[in-house]
Amino acid sequence: MTVGSGQRWGSALDSVVVYAQGALCRRLARGAVPADGRVRVTGLPRSVDPGSLRARVLGASGGRVTEARVEVEAEPHGAGVPEGARHEVDRLSEAYAAARARRDRQQGLIEQVAGLRPVPPARKREDPHRRTPVDAWLELADFVDERLAVLHARLVELDAEVLRVEHEMDLAVDRLDRASTDAPSPHVGTTVCAVLTLDGTGDAEEVELELEYGVPGAVWVPTYRLTHRQGDGSGRLVLRASVAQRTGEDWTGVRIALATADLRRRTDLPALRSIRIGRRQSAPAPSGWREPPAGLADLFTGYAAAGPAPFRAGSAVGGSAGGAVALPVAAPAPVPAPGPPPPPSVGGSFTGPPQPGAAYGSAPEAFGGGRPAAPQAPGRPRGGGAAFTAPAAQATPAAAPPPPQAGPPQPSGAELDYAALVLSGPEEPGGRRGRLFPGSSFDAVAAEYRRRAEAVAALPLPEHAVRPRESAGSFDHRFDAAARADVPSDGTWHTVTVGEIPVGLRAEHLCVPSVEQTVYATLAVSNATDQALLAGPVEVTVDGDFLLTAALPTLAPGGVRRLGLGPAEGIRVTRRTHLKESTAGLRNNVTVLDHRVHVELANRLAGPATVEVHERVPVSSEPDVRIEERADWTAPDDGAAPERHAPGTRVWRVELPAGGTAAFEGGYEIRIPAGKALVDGNRRS
Template sequence: MTTETAQRWGSALDSVVVYEQGALCRRLARGSVGPFGTVRVVGLPRSMDPDSLRVRVLGPAGVRVREARVEIEAESPDPTAQDGLRDEVERLSEACAAARGRRDRTLGLIVEIGALRPVPPPRRRDEPHRRTPVDAWLELGSFVDDRLRDLHDTLGELEEAVRQAAHALDIALDRLARASTDSGADAPSAHLRTTVSAVVTVDVADTCDARTEVELEVEYGVPGAVWVPAYRLAHRQGEPTGRMTLRASIAQRTGEDWTGVSVGLATADLRRDNGLPELRSIRIGRRQPSPAPSGWREPPPGLGDLFAGYDVAGPRPATSAVPASAKAGAAPLPPPVPQAYGGPPPAAPGGPVAGGPVAAAPELFAGGAPAPVQPGRARSAGRPVTSAAPVAPQAPAGIVPPGPPAPGGPVPSAPRIPESGPPQPRAADLDYAALVLAGPEEQGARRGRLFTGSPSDPVAAEYRRRAGSVAGLPLPGHAVRPRESAGSFDHRFDTASRVDIPSDGTWHTVTIGEIPLGLETEYLCVPSVEQAVYATLVVSNSTGQALLAGPVEVTLDDEFLLTTALPTLAPGGVRRVGLGRAEGIEVTRRTSVHESTSGLRNNVTVLDHQVRLELANRLTRPVVLEVRERVPVSSEADVRIEERAGWTTPEEGPGPDRHAPGTRIRRVDLPAGGTAALDGGYEIRIPAGKAIVGGNRRS
């Protein structure tokens, strides 16, 4: 049974979870498993991360996944398939070039007609002078004028046609640049088209029928997806509650359109390491060194006979690539001599500097130890999955596979190997999911053993680079990255219905749901800074759903008011949202300063600062106005500050709700069309020999 003869199952994208950067996609495939139990699930995007593939069986019972891996297939492009956008661009390019050609020909005719001049015939020497026919001159001038007038009228029409053709071409080019990448519109150019599929091997219990339908869930991660929160707040005057509509702006360039999928939005980092830490044991008594993890075992017996049939078949046909030593006429290098683990290196033929190859270093054969979680790989908790991560080769710590000696240079010495005991690999060498098995093409001690370092795929790297370009998109107004606004907590939001998001790399807004919020309109005034009143909306979140920072569109009585920034609102939190200046409320601040002396010998200077505030409400409804003033704060023991009654010290809040030292507030109820006057101020008593920095008189 080979993968070429495996059954091909179509798959449909069912759900997507978008993280801070990147997304986790979930596809569903259904079909009946053949006698060999191997199926190929097609439809995966080219930009997917092969290490993130997870497959599990949703039903029926008695079926389990034994193996899953990612394979890339090459397909010849279909000559009959035509991209509509590209064809439109080519058609408009030809039309634009033709319009420019007609315009240029008309310009040439205008130059030629304008250059027409009467030329008299040559006169013989003995011939007398002839009179110039004036009528012919006038007829020629009239012909030139009429012809130029017609050509200029035609030129104007052609210029307009060129402008319209260029405009249509620019629109088509912009549509092509913004087109969805689901069909490979921005794919790297290549003669062959590559597709990604998951080859899954399924074990079916004897109690199940071979024709029983099996449903598989294929999960994989892709780069090139970002999101930011957005909101819409609707409330009515006088009502204590309102409706907050949760929305999200999503941009993705993953290479596949998300059509009719359930979208979840998470603030977590998909690339963050979620591996469990290694806990060391605590021993009471004499200190003992911690044993280093080995991760090594002896190669199985008969490993060399595994490739006996391959060697009997003979070498492969020679290719056009010839080693430099063969081109120069040098004798081919003999194959490296196999070496046992832990033994001394064999002597090279002809001595250590005789020009022979350096002995092959001992390699790592992984097995026997549990595979640790690779850093940066996200896993789904509580899901029985099978990884199809490609593995890659790696040598133990301190051992580097030697290469051929440089021409004319010294031959590097053989790596130093301990005389007894197995090799001690590094921590990175114990990542078994990143190891690959060296094939029969390898020579010497590398055949049939595990190493790190998978072969690079430049095409996939280009796909991922283009997908990651969405991380640099400019954010909408007042938008904040979800990872920045979430703080120390992670949140997840799920859309109430299925949505469509094309893979075009632009922002698309989707609706998540609605939650009720407590609302109270308050008015704030700081007359010492500005004699103006600003409206604020006190938002209280009594639900268990957190609201992240982002833009919010505020509507008052079904009329759009403004777009402002909503701060992060945790469950149970209360924050203020500014609504702009309230023109219907007026405030006037008047101040006066009186300086005098007091005390037994007039040894105390009294600075009496009086403040009078006049408030007027021109609105048709009563309002609650909060007025803020400041009093000086002194660190001198002999300086006293006495405040006017009626002003209170505000309660300190976290972050932006903190008040400056010396802040005093007063809340006033203003009826509709009513006025009020507030008296405030303070007295500063200082010794007569001292003065306030900058002068005693302050406004």
């Protein structure tokens, strides 16, 4: 952590795009640019991903951002800062422990009093028999009863007090778990800011900046509310989203967009290497990387001979976690030879090759307890003629360097990411001293913030809810909310209204009497928009009355799916079957199975109803087994139907008026040759 100087600009969160897991936040800041062009934009959350920071100048000022990086500042709070919910939990925990101790002591007294027994004196052999003092026994029993009655009454009061304090402690713990994480630490105040370097702003009095950064700890699932009126062919489908976030900042009055894409998906392109036949050709040296200079280990000979440094009280600085972090001694870096400096890039990394004599890569400023490097002039690489600052003790240790290999060096992509390289100090092993390795510049407290934020991914989903990545398939969709919304950083579900989607509705009734003699009410929902409707719970309201909460399947643009509304008690269905077996053929070598199906429908509703009856006929893969249908049913058209049907499905559709009835006669005949029949194995149904 660092405490740096520079002009500070406040910022306001303007919009958030919530992905399947994680979010992309956009902040706006405005202010006057100082002469050196360096500003600090405050207000970033502690869980920010430092590698996702992007900044640009808005408007027609013509300026640009030449450097952008994330820094964390820590300052101890003064006395009297309230601790809020955590202090209440600690207080109730102590009260609960004291109440249990009092209850345990009372139980001990009860056990002592209940253990009182009359003990007669020891009798010698020559002593005569003595009469038992019954009155004393009874007095002792009365004393024990009276004392136990008082103690048990007190025990009941103590048990009630323990239950009361335990209930209050559970409520306080629940409030602490649900509290927003956008709250300062009671002991150390941390401020996350973006350090920017602006260039080319000219004589503009004020400049407006846009900051974009990614944060973990945000999830969402779609929910719907469907309003339908009987007899109407359209309906209102309101798309809502259940959003939960624990990013460390409250989203207050922001524009929210919802996306199904994966924020952490890979974006690197595959590279196919050529296969050469002939003489061996050396691979080209990678740009922007050079082997460390020879004799680097000799720089630390004196340091190793001096032995361990004595501990000094002023050599430690407190981090945000309350612990002291020792600052290692900075090792001098090789001074680069004169030459043209590499061009700078946004974020503090330099893509040009290093100068001769310099260590490979570039050293970023240290975070998490280290001191920042001295400000560099634009266009000059870091580390030239200055000492690098070693990382703090909390920095994530990098993997050990691989053994040297023959041939040209093959650095990984992490070794070419200059902003993420950390200079190893003299306390590191001999093979790492004075060399740059990929590492994390944030302390363990920031990692703990990100771990807590990512815990919302395990939040239980609402009923019928489906993750966006599971229902979106291979396509990504984005939904923009119509109005601004508030989502606190408490890790619980909050409902955000996105907008209204026009859909087509067709009320139908469906029954499969061969499986269940019950008629079900359905709504055929058609999506007339150019966006897919993801799977999720839908609250169905018919004629102003809430009906039920159902599961809406994924609905592609232009698609039609059927939504079940439950049994329709006003329509009755009855099914009867009859089977007749006979033989046919010249030698009666063909078994004929004649199936008859009779279905009756009765409409007891106040209005007309469209009923679709599903039946089935056998499907044979043997050409000698013939199936002849004798009915007026039809095969469903899977292209126009709301769902796909199994092979052999047959459909009757009928419009039943109020109080009307209908009857259907159907059947099929199966002809099985004698060579295809199983002896004593023909199934009759």
